[in-house]
Amino acid sequence: MNLQLENKVFVVTGAAKGIGRAIVLALAKEGAIPVIVGRNAADNALVVAEVEALGAQAAAVMAELSRPEDCAQAVAYTLATFGRIDGLINNAGHNDGVGLASGSYDAFVASLHKNLIHYYLMAHHALDALKATKGTILNISSKTAETGQGNTSAYAASNGGRNALTREWAVELLPFGIRVNAIVVAECATPQYDSWIQTLDDPEATLKEITARIPLENRMTTAEEIADTAVFLLSGKSSHTTGQLIHVDGGYVHLDRSLIKTN
Secondary structure, rough: OOOOOOEEEEEEEEOHHHHHHHHHHHHOOOOOOEEEEEOOHHHHHHHHHHHHHHHOEEEEEEEEOOOOHHHHHHHHHHHHOOOOOOOOOOOOOOOOOOOOOOOOOHHHHHHHHHHHHHHHHHHHHHHHHHHHHEEEEEEEEEEEHHHHOOOOOOHHHHHHHHHHHHHHHHHHHHHOOOEEEEEEEOEEHOOOOOOOHHHOOHHHHHHHHHHHHHOOOOOOEEEEHHHHHHHHHHHHOOHHHOOOOEEEEOOOOOOOHHOOOOO
């Protein structure tokens, strides 16, 4: 399918690995120009090289998005380089385990900066450019906002905020033709997820138990499956879709629990 994204400029945060990287590559395959925003210049450069190997164009900006000034600089760099922004993909974040008992005020607020506040700041700074192009915003969110997880108060609160901002912005930006949607992720195979599971006592058994709970095919969602939905939502092929929280999770969150394998 030609999604008609050729030469459109998309800012992707947390774009050097995992879901962000998959979205960058999917955009590049559609002829779009992804701007990779990440905290590590070497990792950013590797993804730029992958995009260029596909015969597409990309740029990268190093930013620590928990610093408000870096959010402004990332948008300013994009506009200085390309003169436009057609879409913003807020993706960067980390399930950092700041719990109710285990956390603190400082840790909770720091986690909100790492996981939620930069979503607002990136959209705020990109807003005029998005108005000029009637662009799109896509927020990547997590099932923790809906299901809870335990010992991750800050991350769950951040994702609840991401979901709420998706619908709030969809309403506020209706007059400008800017569509805003979210993809809600459950159990997705990424480097961050792999690193987490290796910290457990029996990673292989735990992974088997997790995948048994995923109704569709009893397997993890891939980053590429998230990316395929993302590029559709960013394209004009989804021209009347806004304010939606779309679960790409193999039915993990909503399908009947009787489907879960117990042996």
